Amino acid sequence: MSQPGVESAASLILQRGVELDNKRRYTEALICYQEGLQLLVDMIKGVTDVQKKKYLRAKVEGYMSRAEKLKAHVEEEKESGKYHEQINIENDSTGHDYQKVFGRFLDEHVTQVHVEDPYIRNFHQCQNFLRLCELLVKSCINLKKVSLLTSLDGNGKDQLQRLESIKDDLHSRHILLTIDISDTLHDRQIRLSNGWIIKIGRGLDYFKPPTGKFSLGFFDYNFRYCHETVVDIFHSKDVRLL
Structure with missing residues (x-):
């Protein structure tokens, strides 16, 4: 140049x-x-x-x-303990994959991550969680544990099979995934052991489906159109991880 x-x-x-x-x-x-x-x-x-x-x-x-x-x-x-940052993701906007929204907080100081999201249930929502795990493994070189708190989808058979597959794959990389179920969970947040807390109004599921299997956005979520949502980012020196 x-x-x-x-x-x-x-x-x-x-x-x-x-x-x-x-x-x-x-x-x-x-x-x-x-x-x-x-x-x-x-x-x-x-x-x-x-x-x-x-x-x-x-x-x-x-x-x-x-x-x-x-x-x-x-x-x-x-x-x-007063830090607060807010991102407004507009309806039908693009360029808001997980890396863009909160990837800058994922570093070598993150050893544990706790995810609370009641909608890690159906196929595409479990894929969202898998995509998050991929980003965590790539960005947090000292990651040891990921914990997920979500709700059950009916009898949960297919949902739990998908999550167990993710758990097995993370285990092969020496990362422990724990999965807990709550019938009353409503809040959505990601807590990192380096003190950052990311609260996404719609949780991980703020992307609209791609227009087709051969359209931009099918793989790269930066091309995905988004639902409107608000992301609030906080920092706490005493972040609690379950």
Whole structure:
């Protein structure tokens, strides 16, 4: 990519960071700031024009200052137990797979994950849970345990067979999956052992079905149209995992 192309790409990413910053979606904004700044820093190394280099350095310093203040603010809110971030997923919008929505919180510090969702019952809902497990295994290199609390689908025969298959596969990767059933469960949340709590209004099942088996979105959920839902993200130093 040419230098003008790199600068344009960096500006777009940084502008997106500002938009997210203004919407109080701070953890997403930080990622944009980091990615945009890295592009600019790498670009500066190849710039020979003194004035251009001075301009780019000033730009980097400005965004870096905001990013550092934002990071400090997030850490302060986390320490005080007051951090809250909200994402509104609009009806028929795309680009909201699990990686995009909360993948940034999945890291080497996550050893346990607790999922509460009453609708991990029919075929596609169990597939949603499998997709989540795939993301957890890929992103959380020290993951040891996943616990699921859900409700029973009728006699639960097919549902439990699907979940047992996931359990066996995770076991082969030295990860324990526990499955518990509740008749009264309503709330939906994902609790991570690093303190992050993700509450999705519709649970994991916020995707609309693909239009066909050979349409975009059948495999890549970023192309899936979504139902309207709200995602609330919190942080607690004393997150409880069952």
